[in-house]
Amino acid sequence: MMHTILGAGGAIGVDLAKSLAAHSRAVRLVGRNPKKVNDNDELVRADLLNASATADAVKGSSVAYLTAGLPYRVDVWQRDWPIVMRNVIDACKRHNAKLVFFDNVYMYGLVKGKMTEETPFNPNSKKGEVRAKIAQMLLDEIKQGNLTALIARAPDFYGINLQTSILEFTVIQNLRKGKSAQWFCNPDALHNFIFTPDAAKATALLGNTESAFNQTWHLPTAEPVTGRTLVALFAQAFKTSPKISVLSPFMLKMLSPFVPILKEFKEMLYQYEFDYQFDSSKFQKAFGMLPTRYEDGAKLIATS
Numbered sequence: 001m002m003h004t005i006l007g008a009g010g011a012i013g014v015d016l017a018k019s020l021a022a023h024s025r026a027v028r029l030v031g032r033n034p035k036k037v038n039d040n041d042e043l044v045r046a047d048l049l050n051a052s053a054t055a056d057a058v059k060g061s062s063v064a065y066l067t068a069g070l071p072y073r074v075d076v077w078q079r080d081w082p083i084v085m086r087n088v089i090d091a092c093k094r095h096n097a098k099l100v101f102f103d104n105v106y107m108y109g110l111v112k113g114k115m116t117e118e119t120p121f122n123p124n125s126k127k128g129e130v131r132a133k134i135a136q137m138l139l140d141e142i143k144q145g146n147l148t149a150l151i152a153r154a155p156d157f158y159g160i161n162l163q164t165s166i167l168e169f170t171v172i173q174n175l176r177k178g179k180s181a182q183w184f185c186n187p188d189a190l191h192n193f194i195f196t197p198d199a200a201k202a203t204a205l206l207g208n209t210e211s212a213f214n215q216t217w218h219l220p221t222a223e224p225v226t227g228r229t230l231v232a233l234f235a236q237a238f239k240t241s242p243k244i245s246v247l248s249p250f251m252l253k254m255l256s257p258f259v260p261i262l263k264e265f266k267e268m269l270y271q272y273e274f275d276y277q278f279d280s281s282k283f284q285k286a287f288g289m290l291p292t293r294y295e296d297g298a299k300l301i302a303t304s
Contacts, residue, residue, distance in 0.1 A: 003207065004028040004061040004097075006048060006088060007068025009035070011157065011164045012102055015200030016067060017041060023208045030057040049080060051087045058091035063207045067102040069164065072264050077130040085134040089141055092149070099138070099149035100207045102199075105278065107132035110270050114279040117153075117216045125267040142214050151216040152203045155278040156271075158297065159196030160304045166265075167193055167230075170247075172301060175234050180243035184272035187227035187246055191271070192278040194221040195292040205287060218280040220291040227272075230294060237298035 003020045005013055008029035017037035020027050028042040029035070036043060046053040048068055058064050066088050070076055092099045106128035107121040121132040141147040158167040165172075170182040202219045206212045225233075228244060235242035247255075249269055256263040284290065292300075 001062040002026040002028055002060050003204075004030060004058060004064045006030045006054070006057065006064055006066050008037075009033065010067050010069040011159075011162060012067045012154075012196060012200055012203070015159070015196050016065060016102075016203055019197075019200045019204035020065075020207075023204055028057075028061065048084045048087055051090065054087040055091040055094055058088070058097050059095050061092075061095065061097040063098045063100060064088065064092055065100045065102065065203065065207060067203075072261060074126045074130075074264065074267075077127055081130050081134050082137070085137050089138065089147060093141075093147055098207070098213060099147060100203060101135075101138055101149065101151050102203060103135060103151050103153045104131060105153060105155055106130075106268070107135055110274060111277075114277045115155075115218070116279045117218055117282055124270065127267065148213050150206055150213045152199075152206055152219055153216060154194045154199050154219045155192045155221055155276070157194045157196050157199060158301070160301055162196060171231055171234055175231070175238045175240055176302075178240050180245040181231040181234070182245050182247055183227040183231065184247050184252070185249065185269055186273050187231070187244055189272060190224035190226060190275040190277055191230070192221045192224040192276065193230070193294070194219060194278075195297045198289075198291050202283060202287070202289060205289070209287075212286075217283050218278060220283050220287075220289050221278050221280045222291045222294055224275070224277045225294065233295045234298045234302075237295070237302040 001024050003024050009031040014037050021038045025040050030044045030046050034043045044057050046057040048054050070080055107123050108115050108119050109122040109124040123129045123132050142149050158165050162168050174181050199219050231244050232242040252262050
């Protein structure tokens with residue numbers, strides 16, 4: 001059985017390739033410049049914005065995993081994500097491949113209480129509107145019986161040497177240097193983060209479980225903690241002081257002309273102003289896989 005990762009160079013791609021190797025010797029990595037993770041990996045260069053190239057990349061696959069990451073810009077997401085999703089859906093339908101879509105939580109918007117697989121889409125950001133649109137594209141194909149697929153959904157993530165994690169830039173790198181950690185808006189609000197090896201292992205498990213398809217799954221994530229608690233745990237791992245500097249919305253507005261990604265991140269600040277509680281109990285009950293504790297993940301990162 002060929003397992004194909006579309007967007008293998010993304011934040012989850014490397015860990016997913018490692019996890020899939022435990023299930024199959026046939027792993028194909030697809031990207032603009034893919035690099036081997038396992039010795040037996042097959043490499044395919046393809047642009048997912050090209051329908052023909054996407055179809056060729058999926059050909060012969062039993063399961064395709066869409067883990068691509070696009071530049072963090074609203075205009076790029078609005079223009080490119082629907083094209084990528086349509087190309088991948090059509091390629092999987094054409095070649096009778098199952099699809100696993102690695103998704104985030106932006107489509108839920110601000111949720112009072114816990115986010116579950118049953119939480120309705122109610123985005124309050126432009127990026128959330130895009131994520132709701134492409135997730136609904138996939139759900140409609142499943143409902144119509146055109147495609148066998150599942151959504152593997154994850155909250156914000158952190159991992160070892162992970163350069164695309166906001167926690168890496170604001171907390172981990174600063175504490176590693178003995179500086180104050182930075183936190184957005186409200187360090188006393190609850191927030192979850194998933195450890196990327198957990199996300200990858202769980203996604204690979206879902207892709208290799210027939211009964212998991214045609215459902216949405218929240219990947220195994222530790223219980224939410226406050227920003228202050230999380231900073232303290234990482235500071236302990238780095239053997240430094242748990243100093244924290246709070247970045248207010250006003251400060252971010254002032255900094256955004258000099259740090260472009262902050263301008264893009266501004267519409268997502270609600271996730272740090274209010275409690276952000278991601279519930280993964282469905283997965284944990286079904287598969288018995290417990291998430292990595294924050295203190296253990298911090299120790300692994302500190303010693304990497």
